[in-house]
Amino acid sequence: MAGGGNAIRGSRVGAGPMGEAERGEAAPRQAVTYFCSHGHRSVVTFAIEAQVPDSWDCPKCGLPASLDSDNPPPAPRIEPYKTHLAYVKERRSDAEAKDILEEALSLLRSRRKAGDIVF
Structure with missing residues (x-):
């Protein structure tokens, strides 16, 4: 076996994860909460200057989710297969x-x- 079998290359023993000093400053962010018809609550993080979408697919069930917790969008109607x-x-x-x-x-x-x- 050539190379000694080192599993981790380019890192020294005891080196921790890269911090902000190496990566640069994080952009200011905002947390936005979306609600789906199954009652799931999803928090999505966007940059402050980003335009927040009105709807987002729920990561738990895949249904559409909206910003309105009282009136989440209904599940889309699935059309049966037509021959x-x-x-x-x-x-x-x-x-x-x-x-x-x-x-x-x-x-x-x-x-x-x-x-x-x-x-």
């Missing part, structure tokens, strides 16, 4: 579908009569 056929039926009536099918079948039959290879 391709369901979307088609939203756009076309049964009569339109029948007309399109008849048109496609007549085209297919005419191509077969003409000798085209149709799968």
Whole structure:
């Protein structure tokens, strides 16, 4: 094994964590509290000059949270999965579908009569 297997490099024994002297001064901050519909309270820290958003995703449950503790935003409504056929039926009536099918079948039959290879 080459190198002696030192797990920590670039640090001396007894060195503590870097302090503000090495990192520089911390920017002034503000703590903002958000509330979700599950009753979770989340405190998020922003810089003083930052524009605070009206909503924030709750880190505990993922629901939207707002600044208003009395009226947190409701959970978003989850739409059920729709099949391709369901979307088609939203756009076309049964009569339109029948007309399109008849048109496609007549085209297919005419191509077969003409000798085209149709799968």
